[in-house]
Amino acid sequence: MGDAGVTWAGTHAFGAARLVEAASVDDVLRAVRTAPGRVKALGTRHSFNDIADTDGTLITVTGIEEQPLIDLTSPAWPTVNAPAGMRYGVLGRWLQKRGWALHNTGSLPHISVAGATATGTHGSGARNGCQSTALCRIEYVGADGNLHTARAGQPGFEGLAVGLGAYGVITEVTLSIQPTYDIRQDVYTGMPWEHLLSETPAILADAYSVSIFTTWTEPTVQQIWRKSGIGLDVAPPDEWHGAVRSPESDARLVDGDPDALTPQGGKPGPWNERLPHFRLTHVPSNGAEIQSEYFVPMEVAGEALAAVRALGERITPHLLVSELRAVAADDLWLSGAYGRDTLAIHFTWERSPEPVRALLPEIERALEPFDARPHWGKWHSFDAAAIARVHPRIGDARDLFERLDPAGRFVNDYLLRVGARQAR
Ligand SMILES: Cc1cc2nc3c(=O)[nH]c(=O)nc-3n(C[C@H](O)[C@H](O)[C@H](O)COP(=O)(O)OP(=O)(O)OC[C@H]3O[C@@H](n4cnc5c(N)ncnc54)[C@H](O)[C@@H]3O)c2cc1C
CATH class of the missing domain: 3.30.465.10 (Uridine Diphospho-n-acetylenolpyruvylglucosamine Reductase; domain 3)
Incomplete structure (x- = not known):
């Protein structure tokens, strides 16, 4: 391990030899010009894998404090x-x-x-x-x-x-x-799993932002957080898709301080205090977790969820919770939602690396018929061939990166492994 510490969740120890904490753009210019060998940008360390690592110098711009x-x-x-x-x-x-x-x-x-x-x-x-x-x-x-x-x-x-x-x-x-704009956040419980399987796209499209939490094997879906726009969506009903609205906040999903959650229970508030699940002023958990996430076309949501649910007995012992969300299609080449309205299937795992590492290929095989793409910043086991099967523009992206950086200064092991940069 170099001097650069670990990811937020401690799931990867950075191998970088040096870390430059830039306080100005000039610091970044100087670091890129003078650092020997490879360089890579580091953000707030919230990725779970080695995507941000390098064998040379990490440069972080989180200390550049200009006003927006x-x-x-x-x-x-x-x-x-x-x-x-x-x-x-x-x-x-x-x-x-x-x-x-x-x-x-x-x-x-x-x-x-x-x-x-x-x-x-x-x-x-x-x-x-x-x-x-x-x-x-x-x-x-x-x-x-x-x-x-x-x-x-x-x-x-x-x-x-x-x-x-x-x-x-x-x-x-x-x-x-x-x-x-203002948002209110209401928690629903008791939705039958069979209903979710048949109505996933409609449920996720029913309010400004909807998050479905499950542990896969429970008889009814654990919780749904329905974040509706005041004046943008119809007011949340008491009963909704077979689920019932809790009058209060429901913090059972949180490991640690329940005050870390943004206000629930239908209390309207500004977008920045309702759309994130966690408050800026609180640490959400102690970070003892691993995350993985896969993106599938929304049109096959029910089949994809059923395929994962069939592995439920294997998944649940290592899982803290899963979250299902919707992402609208876009035209960004390496986006998980490139070209398709998307269901995001997320897993927050206990920090037990070996069983999680063993399970991921099983989940990926189950989701292969649905052309699942992995979240770049979370744990997955896709290699370059697997990425090429699901990311139609990876070749264009690689060519662009190679043109901008012909000597490979921003190349790292992760980018080589997934085929986003080319070996030299
Ligand atoms: C508790 C928790 C909750 C999360 N929730 C979500 C969620 O709701 N939705 C979701 O999609 N993901 C979520 N994530 C994943 C997270 O958003 C991504 O991993 C994200 O990339 C982390 O950003 P970061 O600033 O920590 O970047 P890092 O993890 O430090 O780096 C990630 C990538 O960004 C690059 N990068 C960083 N800074 C720069 C820069 N200045 N210039 C160029 N490249 C740069 C790095 O080189 C690296 O490739 C969550 C992670 C955690 C730990």
Whole structure:
């Protein structure tokens, strides 16, 4: 192990020899120009595998603390410029204070914008694209040691938006924003599994953002968190798809401090305090977990869930909880939702590496008929051939990264393993 520590959950020890904590863009330029050998950007360490690692120098931009800037030059297309290492929760709070919002968030507000968008991090919502779909501009330090700008609409931008840290260190991003909105979060219990299997797309499309929690073997689905937009969705009914609304918050899913959850029980509040599952001011759990996630076309949701459920007795002993979410189709080459409305099947495992490592290929075999794609930042066992079968634009992305970084400075073992960069 080098000096760079471990991932947030302790699931990977970084092998990097050095870590540069940049406080300015100049620091990043200097680090890329002078570091010997390979370099790679590190975000807030919330990935679970070696995607962010390098055998050379890690560079993090989470210490660049410039103020965001709202741009209303084009009133129909408001945007915000933000430092790339800013955490979603901090940016969300800043936007909310000024009456603005992002279209969605992931479950955790502590994750950096650049690191999240680099892996196609998503929340839920049948009409909500992943976080990377909000990107309109990326400023990055490339392999040549210079600052570059890429804009949505330019050729190849769709390859850079979910870029796996494979071509540079992003220092600033511009994101689409919209006027702020309120959300209420209601918890439902008691939905029969058979109903879920036959109605998954409808359930996930029934409110702004819906998250279904299960341990696969329980007789009725454990909990559903229905996050509805005030004035955007119909008010939540007391009974819904065979499930019943809890009047209060229901924190049974949380390992640790139940106050870590954003308010439930139907209490309306701003988007940035309801769409993430966890509060910015709290640590969600002690991090003793491993995560995996697979993306399948929404049109085969029921069959894919049934295939995983058939493994339920093998899965449950090692599982903390699974979460099912919707992600709208997009055109970002390496997004889990590229070209297809998507069901995301997520697993939070106990931190028991050996049984989890043994189980993943079984789950992946069960999901193979549905062309499941893995979440780039979570544990999976896909190699380059398996990725090529499910990611039709991986070759285009690899060619783009190779063109931008012909000497392979941003190459790491993970990118080689999944075929996003080429061996040299
Ligand atoms: C508790 C928890 C909850 C999570 N919830 C969700 C969720 O709701 N939805 C979801 O989809 N995922 C979720 N994730 C996964 C997480 O969002 C992704 O793994 C994400 O990529 C982590 O971002 P990070 O800032 O920690 O980046 P890191 O893990 O540090 O790095 C991830 C990738 O981003 C690249 N990168 C980081 N910074 C930069 C930069 N400045 N320039 C270029 N590339 C960069 C790295 O090189 C690497 O390839 C969760 C993870 C945890 C631990």
